Amino acid sequence: MAGTSPAMTMVSMTTPFSFRLIKTDGAARLGEFVTPHGRVSTPAFMPVGTQATVKGMTPEMVGATGAEIVLGNTYHLMLRPGAERVAALGGLHKFMNWPGPILTDSGGFQVMSLSGLRKLEEKGVTFRSHLDGAMFELTPERSIEIQLLLGADIVMQLDECLKLPATAAEIERAMQLSLRWAERSKRAFGQAPVGHALFGIVQGGDNAPLRLQSARGLIGIGFDGYAIGGLAVGEPQEVMLSIVREVAPALPADRPRYLMGVGTPEDILEAVARGVDMFDCVLPTRNGRHGLAFSRFGPINLKNARHADDVRPLDAESACPAARDYSRAYLHHLMKANEMLGAILLTSINLHYYQDLTRGMREAIAEGRFADFRVQTKAGWAARADIVEGP
Amino acid sequence: MAGTSPAMTMVSMTTPFSFRLIKTDGAARLGEFVTPHGRVSTPAFMPVGTQATVKGMTPEMVGATGAEIVLGNTYHLMLRPGAERVAALGGLHKFMNWPGPILTDSGGFQVMSLSGLRKLEEKGVTFRSHLDGAMFELTPERSIEIQLLLGADIVMQLDECLKLPATAAEIERAMQLSLRWAERSKRAFGQAPVGHALFGIVQGGDNAPLRLQSARGLIGIGFDGYAIGGLAVGEPQEVMLSIVREVAPALPADRPRYLMGVGTPEDILEAVARGVDMFDCVLPTRNGRHGLAFSRFGPINLKNARHADDVRPLDAESACPAARDYSRAYLHHLMKANEMLGAILLTSINLHYYQDLTRGMREAIAEGRFADFRVQTKAGWAARADIVEGP
Numbered sequence: 001m002a003g004t005s006p007a008m009t010m011v012s013m014t015t016p017f018s019f020r021l022i023k024t025d026g027a028a029r030l031g032e033f034v035t036p037h038g039r040v041s042t043p044a045f046m047p048v049g050t051q052a053t054v055k056g057m058t059p060e061m062v063g064a065t066g067a068e069i070v071l072g073n074t075y076h077l078m079l080r081p082g083a084e085r086v087a088a089l090g091g092l093h094k095f096m097n098w099p100g101p102i103l104t105d106s107g108g109f110q111v112m113s114l115s116g117l118r119k120l121e122e123k124g125v126t127f128r129s130h131l132d133g134a135m136f137e138l139t140p141e142r143s144i145e146i147q148l149l150l151g152a153d154i155v156m157q158l159d160e161c162l163k164l165p166a167t168a169a170e171i172e173r174a175m176q177l178s179l180r181w182a183e184r185s186k187r188a189f190g191q192a193p194v195g196h197a198l199f200g201i202v203q204g205g206d207n208a209p210l211r212l213q214s215a216r217g218l219i220g221i222g223f224d225g226y227a228i229g230g231l232a233v234g235e236p237q238e239v240m241l242s243i244v245r246e247v248a249p250a251l252p253a254d255r256p257r258y259l260m261g262v263g264t265p266e267d268i269l270e271a272v273a274r275g276v277d278m279f280d281c282v283l284p285t286r287n288g289r290h291g292l293a294f295s296r297f298g299p300i301n302l303k304n305a306r307h308a309d310d311v312r313p314l315d316a317e318s319a320c321p322a323a324r325d326y327s328r329a330y331l332h333h334l335m336k337a338n339e340m341l342g343a344i345l346l347t348s349i350n351l352h353y354y355q356d357l358t359r360g361m362r363e364a365i366a367e368g369r370f371a372d373f374r375v376q377t378k379a380g381w382a383a384r385a386d387i388v389e390g391p
Numbered sequence: 392m393a394g395t396s397p398a399m400t401m402v403s404m405t406t407p408f409s410f411r412l413i414k415t416d417g418a419a420r421l422g423e424f425v426t427p428h429g430r431v432s433t434p435a436f437m438p439v440g441t442q443a444t445v446k447g448m449t450p451e452m453v454g455a456t457g458a459e460i461v462l463g464n465t466y467h468l469m470l471r472p473g474a475e476r477v478a479a480l481g482g483l484h485k486f487m488n489w490p491g492p493i494l495t496d497s498g499g500f501q502v503m504s505l506s507g508l509r510k511l512e513e514k515g516v517t518f519r520s521h522l523d524g525a526m527f528e529l530t531p532e533r534s535i536e537i538q539l540l541l542g543a544d545i546v547m548q549l550d551e552c553l554k555l556p557a558t559a560a561e562i563e564r565a566m567q568l569s570l571r572w573a574e575r576s577k578r579a580f581g582q583a584p585v586g587h588a589l590f591g592i593v594q595g596g597d598n599a600p601l602r603l604q605s606a607r608g609l610i611g612i613g614f615d616g617y618a619i620g621g622l623a624v625g626e627p628q629e630v631m632l633s634i635v636r637e638v639a640p641a642l643p644a645d646r647p648r649y650l651m652g653v654g655t656p657e658d659i660l661e662a663v664a665r666g667v668d669m670f671d672c673v674l675p676t677r678n679g680r681h682g683l684a685f686s687r688f689g690p691i692n693l694k695n696a697r698h699a700d701d702v703r704p705l706d707a708e709s710a711c712p713a714a715r716d717y718s719r720a721y722l723h724h725l726m727k728a729n730e731m732l733g734a735i736l737l738t739s740i741n742l743h744y745y746q747d748l749t750r751g752m753r754e755a756i757a758e759g760r761f762a763d764f765r766v767q768t769k770a771g772w773a774a775r776a777d778i779v780e781g782p
Contacts, residue, residue, distance in 0.1 A: 056732070057732070058713075081720070081724045089721075095720075095721050096721065097717055308476070309476060326488055329480050330443070330480075330486050334444060337471060340734065343731065344731070345449070
């Protein structure tokens with residue numbers, strides 16, 4: 001499926017991408033970015049729609065959780081159904097019936113974590129599809145082409161994402177390669193129509209000087225936004241947060257900052273406290289499918305037998321209907337009976353909770369009480385009210 | 392889990408069950424029944440909510456298809472989560488968050504088809520749970536007790552449901568046993584609070600004289616409605632329809648008639664033409680999960696590769712958003728990628744189609760044009776417009 005010119009099939013978009021920093025409270029930032037498919041308030045959490053669907057959710061359900069932007073995975077979509085096919089069908093927004101903004105990743109992370117027989121070269125990476133073993137090549141230029149074919153509002157540069165721990169030499173090599181790929185990505189993106197935004201990705205593992213070198217290199221090239229990649233790949237939370245604390249202030253204040261693949265509610269709260277604006281993670285959807293609910297009271301495992309006779313809803317005060325309208329006993333029953341509705345309701349509850357959390361942070365920053373919000377939110381998780389208060 | 396008195400936990404319901412025959416057109420009937428949880432227009436199709444959920448659907452989604460009543464399975468619910476537990480949690484309506492009417496079956500059919508090591512006696516049936524091998528007993532009295540604990544609006548008598556083909560002697564034995572169980576069910580139901588309705592079940596296999604003997608016996612006992620059971624169990628469609636044609640006119644005109652476990656859209660259309668009012672079947676939900684859509688154009692298998700580039704929706708003129716808002720290519724992609732949303736959308740599309748079909752029949756009967764509706768509907772299925780009209 002090669003050879004179609006992106007220019008022939010690309011969705012035309014006319015609103016230029018822009019970001020506005022509205023207010024800061026300590027290092028925490030309240031902002032907003034505008035895309036051809038709508039505005040997004042930051043701090044923002046982006047549900048993951050790997051295969052052109054947020055697993056278990058209709059687009060209406062995703063929107064009802066408060067999500068304003070979703071993420072699509074270039075690796076999965078290039079393999080199935082194929083970027084040229086999605087473009088011929090009108091682009092990813094139309095394909096998955098999601099009218100809001102979409103960010104696509106570059107495919108690099110999944111090539112490393114999912115595909116077999118990779119060959120990494122200066123030019124790009126050659127890999128076997130995990131679906132059928134077919135060979136594919138992904139270069140910085142092809143990654144940009146795919147993302148433009150999909151019609152992404154925010155396009156990510158191809159990078160090399162190492163697993164941690166890794167040696168300093170290995171980290172530096174991958175960081176430098178990612179910088180050269182960043183330059184090629186910027187060049188390839190040059191002819192993209194107005195509206196699409198391109199983000200660079202800071203690499204450098206757990207090495208702060210290399211991270212800062214990566215950030216300076218990217219700023220020199222110039223991007224619409226800056227991501228911090230290669231974290232949440234096995235390192236302890238304090239390592240991740242210390243890198244974020246080093247890198248975030250080194251990034252331009254007038255561009256959005258995106259911490260890729262992060263994380264738990266606490267990770268997100270702490271990263272916002274260090275100046276990050278955007279997040280994506282499979283945790284709320286994946287854990288929901290496995291019976292784990294995120295809540296004001298911390299995580300609740302609905303598979304646990306103690307819920308079997310519990311008539312209380314998950315959170316009577318939640319804005320999420322699924323958290324209010326069903327008993328814990330029913331959610332437990334659905335998980336035990338392996339019913340799809342269990343995954344549907346818990347995914348909805350979790351995405352809602354992540355959106356409530358980012359909305360709460362936005363309101364707190366706007367009112368200059370982010371520090372209080374942070375303390376109170378963590379106290380709520382620690383209190384585990386669901387366990388101490390019996391029915 | 393025995394010993395709790397139903398009277399202690401039962402949901403109180405005050406509206407008595409009633410049925411009104413509004414109009415006939417040939418043998419086809421337009422009617423309405425009233426339950427404590429709302430009205431149901433007939434002909435009616437009841438989505439199957441086996442384990443206290445219509446698979447892959449929220450209750451709101453089920454309601455949005457036009458469904459006015461759902462079915463719950465006594466066999467599954469008595470095993471997990473247990474009838475006494477559901478009663479303690481406020482009854483099945485509250486448990487599954489479905490505010491409308493619920494019909495529960497008696498458990499007899501699933502005991503025969505799903506459980507192991509059955510012992511059938513005059514008293515009832517003893518069986519091993521398919522979940523954990525635990526022994527259970529189901530008698531006519533216990534089946535009524537369970538269904539009242541669940542809080543069903545319509546309760547079914549316990550019957551013995553044979554697989555066909557079977558010998559005449561075997562069919563007669565099972566039919567006579569079912570009649571004696573019908574009497575015991577009526578007696579056990581005697582103290583049920585106002586609002587619940589009890590239906591008897593005509594048995595007799597493919598033997599018309601035995602069927603009529605069963606019907607007469609049941610009418611002598613007296614029920615709020617009459618079901619035709621033991622069909623759609625392997626016999627050809629013409630055998631099923633010929634039994635329906637014999638039995639339906641022998642049933643009281645002022646009571647609803649329910650053909651259990653049926654069927655395809657054509658089965659339902661033909662059974663309504665022979666005087667049946669109510670149906671339930673797993674086909675729209677089960678086939679939806681496997682990629683088969685029911686439509687005005689007949690069945691469409693979305694797994695077929697010919698849909699991979701088809702930008703057309705399943706049915707642009709459908710009242711179902713899922714049939715209008717997604718391309719066939721996208722539905723195909725979801726099924727190939729084994730994404731839950733494929734099952735969700737196709738289940739929704741199918742339940743919507745079944746409701747459209749019964750609504751179409753009701754309107755046609757009201758306007759005295761049922762015969763035309765029947766011919767035109769079957770012509771639509773035969774034309775297979777989806778295949779002959781390319782994109």
